[in-house]
Amino acid sequence: MKSLKIESTLDIFDSMEALPLEVLMLMQRAIEARKNAYAPYSEFNVGAALLLDNNEIITGSNQENASYPSGLCAERTAVYYAASQYPSAKMLTLAIVGGSQLKTSSVPIPPCGACRQAIAEYEMKQASPIAIYFMGETGQVLKSDSLKNLLPFMFDKSAL
Template sequence: MKEVKVASVLEVFDDLNELSNDVQQLMEKAIEARKQAYAPYSNFQVGAALLMENNEIVIGSNQENASYPSGLCAERTAIYYAGARFPKIRILKMAISAGSKMKLSEKPIPPCGACRQAIAEYEIKQQFPIEIYFMGETGKVAKSASLKNLLPFLFDNSVL
């Protein structure tokens, strides 16, 4: 038996002001999208914004359903829309803002496991890393240089 240690490396910024202007603007789009989320059951709102290689910005917000599995997360809403609208254009950056209507979210909130797998599919398909920035409603912002950093044991088509 051999023990293997796996670690993720993130950059953490104290607030939005430490980010470059383009990432600040992308995060503002994610915040706007979060405020438009349809989350009547969980009261947990998430917004995502993608910067495409053609400088288009694609947004998504979580969309809940009384039949819980029928809802869709903000990250997947945005990434699937980008894939449908710009199938041959790379995704360069993703910004995510998440928060609960029940309490203030000040810590960075990363994508869920299902979203990580969906983002992985696009990162593998485009053969180019997607920078991922995530935050709560306010406070620190975390940056991952690639989805592979957030999901080191990703499932891909090499095992099929």
Template sequence: MKEISIESKLYVFDNLEALPDQAYNLMLKAVEARKKAYAPYSQFHVGTALLLDNGEIVLGNNQENASYPSGLCAERTAIYYAGAQFPEAKILQMAISASSIKKETKEPIPPCGACRQTIAEYEIKQKKPIEIYFMGHSGKVVKSNSLENLLPLMFNKEVL
């Protein structure tokens, strides 16, 4: 048996105001998108903003459905829209803001597993890492230079 070690490097900012200007402005757009989420069941609102290499900013928020598997997370809503509208554009940055109506969310909230896999697919497709910033309603913001930090053992087309 051989032991392996996997290391992820993340950066933590004390608050939204500590972000670089471009990431700050993108996160503000994610916060606005979050406020428009449709989450009557979980009351957990998520907003995402993507900065594309063509200068476009694409927004997404979670859209729930009484049949839970039929809903869609904010990250995938934004990514799929970007893929449909700007198929040749690369995603440079992603900002995610999540907030619960039921309790205060001060800790940074990363993408769920399904969203991580979707982000991985686009990062592999574009052959360029995506900077990911994520936060709760308020408080610290975490930055990852690539999805690979959040999903180090990625499932991809190479195994198919």
């Protein structure tokens, strides 16, 4: 038997104020998008803002449904809208803010597994990484230079 060690490197910013200005503005758009979340079941609101290479910023918020799993996460809402409205644009940077309606979240909230897989599809399609910044309502912001740091064994079309 052999072992395989997998490492990921993420950057940590102590707060939003430590972010580059362009990313700070994107994170603020994600915060605004979070206000549009419809999360009566989980009581967990998420907002996302996606910067495209044509300078468009697409936002999304989670939208739940009593018929699980018919809802959609904020990240996929933004990514799918961007892909459908701007199919030739590259996705450059994704900002995510999430937290509970019941308490203040200070731990960075990464994309769920389904969102990671969806983001991976578009990273592969465009053959370039998507930088992902994520945070709770307060506190540190984590940055991944690529989805590959968050999902090292991606399932993609090469497996088909």
